[in-house]
Amino acid sequence: MARAKVEQQQPATGMTLIVLVGLAIAFLLFMAFLNVVKSGNLLNETNLLFATLIFYAGAGALYLGFGVTGIPSYLKFASFSTCLGLIANTAAIAHRWYESGHAPFSSVYEMLLSFVWTLAVLTLVAEKKYDVKVIGTVTMPVAIVGVVLMQLLRTEVHPLVPALQSTWLHVHVTLAMLAYAACALSFALAMMFLIQDNLKTETVLAVTSASTIAIYASIVLTRFEKWGGLNLVAWNPESKSEVFLSRGVRLFVVVPDLGWLLTLTLLVVASPLVFYGLARLKTGESEKQSFLTLANRAVFLSILLQAMTLVMFILRARDGRYPSLDADGLFPTTLAASPFILSGLVGGAFISLLYLLLLWRRPDLERSLPSADNLDRITYKTICLAFPLLTLMIASGAYWANQTWGSYWSWDPKETWAAITWLVYALYLHMRITRGWRGRRAAYFAIFGFVVVMFTFFGVTYLLPGLHAYA
Amino acid sequence: MAVSLSSIGHKTWRTVASIQTGVVLLILVVILAAVGTIVLQRPVTEPDEMRTAYSPQTLRILDAVGLTDVFHTWWFLGLVLLVSFSIVAASIDRFPNSWRYFSRPYKYPDESFRRAQHPQKLVPIADEESGLVAAERALHELGFKPERVVREDHFGIFAERHRISELAVYIVHASLLLIFFGTVVDGLWGWRATLNLDEGQTSNVVELHDGSTRTLPFAIRCDSAGQENYQDGSPKKWWSKLAVVKDGRDVQTKEIVVNDPLLYSGVRFYQSSYGPNGKVDKLALIAAPNDGSGQKQEIGLALNDTASLDSDTTVRFAEFFPDFAVRDGQVYRKSNYLENPAAHLVVTSKKAGKDFDVWIPQLDEVADNSKAPYLFQATDLKMGHFTGLQVSHEPGQWGVWSGVVLMGIGLAFVFYVVHMRFWMVPVRDPQTGKCSLWIGGTANRNRDAFEQRFKDLVALVEKDLKAVPASVSNPQVVTVAGN
Numbered sequence: 001m002a003r004a005k006v007e008q009q010q011p012a013t014g015m016t017l018i019v020l021v022g023l024a025i026a027f028l029l030f031m032a033f034l035n036v037v038k039s040g041n042l043l044n045e046t047n048l049l050f051a052t053l054i055f056y057a058g059a060g061a062l063y064l065g066f067g068v069t070g071i072p073s074y075l076k077f078a079s080f081s082t083c084l085g086l087i088a089n090t091a092a093i094a095h096r097w098y099e100s101g102h103a104p105f106s107s108v109y110e111m112l113l114s115f116v117w118t119l120a121v122l123t124l125v126a127e128k129k130y131d132v133k134v135i136g137t138v139t140m141p142v143a144i145v146g147v148v149l150m151q152l153l154r155t156e157v158h159p160l161v162p163a164l165q166s167t168w169l170h171v172h173v174t175l176a177m178l179a180y181a182a183c184a185l186s187f188a189l190a191m192m193f194l195i196q197d198n199l200k201t202e203t204v205l206a207v208t209s210a211s212t213i214a215i216y217a218s219i220v221l222t223r224f225e226k227w228g229g230l231n232l233v234a235w236n237p238e239s240k241s242e243v244f245l246s247r248g249v250r251l252f253v254v255v256p257d258l259g260w261l262l263t264l265t266l267l268v269v270a271s272p273l274v275f276y277g278l279a280r281l282k283t284g285e286s287e288k289q290s291f292l293t294l295a296n297r298a299v300f301l302s303i304l305l306q307a308m309t310l311v312m313f314i315l316r317a318r319d320g321r322y323p324s325l326d327a328d329g330l331f332p333t334t335l336a337a338s339p340f341i342l343s344g345l346v347g348g349a350f351i352s353l354l355y356l357l358l359l360w361r362r363p364d365l366e367r368s369l370p371s372a373d374n375l376d377r378i379t380y381k382t383i384c385l386a387f388p389l390l391t392l393m394i395a396s397g398a399y400w401a402n403q404t405w406g407s408y409w410s411w412d413p414k415e416t417w418a419a420i421t422w423l424v425y426a427l428y429l430h431m432r433i434t435r436g437w438r439g440r441r442a443a444y445f446a447i448f449g450f451v452v453v454m455f456t457f458f459g460v461t462y463l464l465p466g467l468h469a470y471a
Numbered sequence: 472m473a474v475s476l477s478s479i480g481h482k483t484w485r486t487v488a489s490i491q492t493g494v495v496l497l498i499l500v501v502i503l504a505a506v507g508t509i510v511l512q513r514p515v516t517e518p519d520e521m522r523t524a525y526s527p528q529t530l531r532i533l534d535a536v537g538l539t540d541v542f543h544t545w546w547f548l549g550l551v552l553l554v555s556f557s558i559v560a561a562s563i564d565r566f567p568n569s570w571r572y573f574s575r576p577y578k579y580p581d582e583s584f585r586r587a588q589h590p591q592k593l594v595p596i597a598d599e600e601s602g603l604v605a606a607e608r609a610l611h612e613l614g615f616k617p618e619r620v621v622r623e624d625h626f627g628i629f630a631e632r633h634r635i636s637e638l639a640v641y642i643v644h645a646s647l648l649l650i651f652f653g654t655v656v657d658g659l660w661g662w663r664a665t666l667n668l669d670e671g672q673t674s675n676v677v678e679l680h681d682g683s684t685r686t687l688p689f690a691i692r693c694d695s696a697g698q699e700n701y702q703d704g705s706p707k708k709w710w711s712k713l714a715v716v717k718d719g720r721d722v723q724t725k726e727i728v729v730n731d732p733l734l735y736s737g738v739r740f741y742q743s744s745y746g747p748n749g750k751v752d753k754l755a756l757i758a759a760p761n762d763g764s765g766q767k768q769e770i771g772l773a774l775n776d777t778a779s780l781d782s783d784t785t786v787r788f789a790e791f792f793p794d795f796a797v798r799d800g801q802v803y804r805k806s807n808y809l810e811n812p813a814a815h816l817v818v819t820s821k822k823a824g825k826d827f828d829v830w831i832p833q834l835d836e837v838a839d840n841s842k843a844p845y846l847f848q849a850t851d852l853k854m855g856h857f858t859g860l861q862v863s864h865e866p867g868q869w870g871v872w873s874g875v876v877l878m879g880i881g882l883a884f885v886f887y888v889v890h891m892r893f894w895m896v897p898v899r900d901p902q903t904g905k906c907s908l909w910i911g912g913t914a915n916r917n918r919d920a921f922e923q924r925f926k927d928l929v930a931l932v933e934k935d936l937k938a939v940p941a942s943v944s945n946p947q948v949v950t951v952a953g954n
Contacts, residue, residue: 384886398871403741407863411512413508420501420504434490
C-alpha cells in the first residue's frame with residue numbers, strides 16, 4: 001500500500017536537496033568562520049572536528065537523498081563532501097598527534113577519531129572500487145554519531161601512562177580500528193544484501209521494532225527511578241570524570257520526569273511489533289494489510305516521539321544540578337556522563353528512520369544497489385579482509401601485553417571478547433567455505449558478527465571491568 | 472545389522488572429524504568464555520567484592536561449578552582439548568585428499584572433465600603444433616611456466632601457479648595447535664611472580680601469585696630506580712637499574728623500563744610499579760645548642776646512624792614514620808606514603824648519663840623536645856624507594872609466537888594466494904577434420920577475478936595465433952612443423 005503511494009509521487013527535482021545541503025554547509029562554515037575570527041585561531045582541533053561534522057552530515061544527507069530519489073548527481077556531491085570531511089578528519093588527527101606527541105589511540109575519544117576516519121576511507125573505497133553506491137546511507141550516519149560522541153567525550157590531551165608507551169600499542173589499536181571498520185562495512189553490505197534478496201519489508205519492521213524496544217527497555221529497566229525520574233551518572237566538571245561513591249560505585253542523580261517520557265516512548269516503539277504480531281495471527285489478506293498499515297503508522301509516530309525524547313534528554317541531561325538518592329545536595333551531570341543512553345537514543349531513531357526509508361523507497365534502493373550475488377560476494381571479501389586484521393590485532397595485543405605485564409594472555413574481558421569475535425568470524429568462514437553457506441544465512445551471520453564487534457568495542461569498555469580500563 | 476568394533480570406531484572418528492562437531496564445540500567455547508567475562512572471576516577480584524556482588528548461596532553454587540574461575544577449570548581446559556582434537560581429526564580426515572591433489576597434479580584433462588569444465592573455450596588453430604606454441608607463448612607472457620604433457624596417445628599443455636594454496640588451511644590449523652601447545656606448556660611449567668626490591672637490595676626469592684614463594688638459582692639486585700613525571704605530575708616513565716648476581720658475580724646488568732624487560736635464563740623481569748618504601752634514605756638537620764651558646768651545625772643522618780654533636784653529646788636517628796598518628800602516647804605508622812612524616816631522635820649526653828627523646832615535629836603527648844641539650848630543625852628528607860617487578864617464566868611462549876607468525880602466513884595464503892590451473896589440449900573434429908585448441912582453467916577462490924584472467928589468456932592466444940602467419944619463416948616453427 002505504502003509502495004503504491006510512493007509510485008504516485010513526483011520524483012523530487014535534483015537540485016533542491018543539493019542547494020539545501022550546500023546552503024546549510026555554507027551557513028555552518030560561516031558560523032564557524034565567525035568563531036574563528038573571534039578566537040583568532042583557525043586550525044585548532046575544535047574547528048577541524050566541526051568541519052568534519054559539517055561535511056559528513058552534508059554527505060549523509062546527500063547519500064540519504066540519493067537513496068530516496070536515486071538521482072546520480074547527489075552521489076557525486078555526497079562523495080565530494082565525504083572527501084572534504086575526510087580531509088578535515090585527517091587534519092584533526094594530525095593536529096591531535098602533533099599536540100600530544102603520540103599516535104591518537106590512547107582514549108575512547110582518540111579511537112573514535114581513528115574509527116570514523118577508517119570508516120570514511122572504506123566508504124569511499126567501497127563506492128569507487130566495488131560500486132556499492134548507497135553504502136554511505138548507512139556508514140555516514142554512523143560516522144556522524146561518532147563525531148557527535150567525540151564532541152561529548154572530548155578530553156584534554158592526556159599524557160600516556162608508562163604502560164601505554166609502546167609502538168606495539170599503536171600497531172594494535174590501528175589494526176583494531178581497521179578490523180572493526182571492515183566489520184562495520186561487512187555489516188552494511190549484509191543489510192543491503194538482505195534488501196536485494198527480497199527480505200520482506202514486514203520482517204525488517206519486526207526487527208527494527210524489536211531493536212528499538214531492546215534499547216528503550218534496557219534504559220528503562222536499569223535507570224527508571226520511582227516518581228518517574230531517570231538515574232544518570234553524576235559528573236564532576238573539574239576533573240572531567242564520573243563521580244564515585246566508593247571504588248566501582250557511581251553516584252547517580254535523578255532527573256525528574258524523564259523516566260515517564262522514556263516509558264511512554266517504550267510503549268510507542270513497542271506498538272509496531274504488537275501490530276505486526278496481530279497481522280501474523282490474522283489469516284485474511286485485507287485484515288493483514290490493515291494491521292501492517294497501522295504498524296507503519298506507529299513507526300512514524302514512534303519516530304516523532306523518539307525525536308522528542310532525544311531533544312528532552314539532551315536538554316535535561318546536558319547540564320544542570322539534580323538531587324541524588326544516595327547523598328544530600330544537588331549534583332551536576334552532563335551528556336558525557338551518559339554516552340550509552342545517548343548513543344542508544346540516537347541509534348534507535350536512526351534504525352527507525354532507515355526502516356522508513358526502506359518502506360517508502362524500496363524500488364529505488366533496489367535499482368541503485370549491485371545485484372544480490374555481488375553484494376553477497378563483497379560481504380564475504382570484506383570479512384576475508386577483516387579476519388586476518390582481527391588475527392593480527394589480537395596477536396599484536398598479546399605481544400604488547402607480554403612486553404608490559406609479562407603475560408601474553410590473561411583472560412581479561414576485552415581479550416576474551418576479542419577472541420570471541422575472532423571465533424565468530426572463524427565460524428562464518430568455515431560455514432561458508434565447507435558447508436557452502438551463501439546468501440541469507442551468511443548475511444545474518446555477518447550481522448551477528450558485527451553485533452559482537454560492537455559489544456567488544458563499546459560494551460566491554462563500559463559494562464565489564466578489566467585491564468583495558470584506561471582505553 | 473551387526474555392530475562391529477571397527478564400525479563403532481569408524482563412526483566415532485567420523486563424528487569427531489566432522490565440521491558439525493567442531494562448530495558445536497566452538498559455540499560452546501564462545502558461550503562459556505562470554506559467561507567468564509560476565510560472572511566476576513576470582514583471580515582478579517577481591518574476596519570482599521565477590522561477597523558483596525553475590526549472595527552466599529549463589530556464590531557457593533558458582534564456586535562449585537567453577538563459574539567464578541572459568542578459564543582455569545578442568546572442563547574449560549577439556550573443552551579446549553576437545554577443540555584441538557576436532558581440529559586434528561578434521562585435518563587428518565581431509566588431508567590425504569588435499570595431499571593427493573597437491574602431490575599429483577591433474578595435468579591432462581580427459582574428455583568428461585573437459586565437458587564439465589568451466590570456464591572453457593575452443594580456439595580454431597591451423598595445426599596442433601602451432602596452436603600449442605602460441606599457447607605456450609601466451610602463458611609465458613602471463614608469467615606462467617607451461618609444461619608439455621605427452622602421453623602415448625594424446626598431448627597437451629598444463630600450467631599452474633601457487634599450488635601451495637591448497638594446503639594453506641592446514642598451515643592455519645597447525646599454527647592454532649602450536650599456539651595451544653605453547654599455552655599448555657606455559658600452564659604446566661610456567662609461573663608468574665612479583666618481586667619488590669628497595670634500592671640497593673638483593674634478593675633471589677620471588678612471591679608467586681598464589682602467595683607461596685620460589686627461590687631462583689640467581690639473585691637480582693636493584694642498584695637504583697626512579698620515576699620521571701610529566702608536567703602535570705602524572706608518571707611518564709619508571710626505570711630500574713638491575714643486576715643479575717650469580718655465584719657472587721654480576722653476570723648481567725640492564726636498565727629496564729616499562730615495556731622493556733630484562734631476560735636471564737628464561738626468566739623475565741618487568742618494571743611494573745615504583746614508589747616510596749616508607750624508609751628514609753637521609754635526613755638533613757640543623758642542630759643548635761639548647762642554651763643558645765655555641766655554633767649551629769648541619770648534620771645528615773640515615774636511619775640508625777649516630778653523629779656526635781660535641782665531645783659530650785651524640786644523636787642517633789632511632790625511628791621514622793612516613794605517615795604517623797599518635798594514640799595514647801604511642802606513635803603509629805598509618806601508611807608508607809610520605810604524607811605526614813615524623814622522626815624520632817635520641818640524644819645521649821655522657822655527662823648527664825641520660826638519653827633524651829626528640830621528635831620532629833614536636834609531639835607534646837610523647838616527649839618534650841626542650842629538655843634535650845640540643846634543638847633540631849629538619850631541612851631536608853630523602854626517602855627510599857622500591858621498584859615493583861613482575862617476574863615470569865613462560866617456556867611455551869616461543870610456541871605461541873611462532874604459531875602466530877605461521878598463522879599470519881597461513882591466512883595470507885588462505886585468503887590471497889589463489890591456486891590457478893590452465894589446460895590446453897588440441898582437438899580435431901572427427902567429421903570436418905578441423906583442428907582447434909581447447910582451453911580450460913580453474914581457480915580455488917576468487918573465481919570472478921579468475922574469469923577475467925581466463926578471458927585475457929584466451930585473447931592473448933588468439934592474438935598470437937593471428938601473428939603467426941606473418942612469421943611463417945620462423946625457423947623454429949618450420950622445423951617443428953616438419954616433424
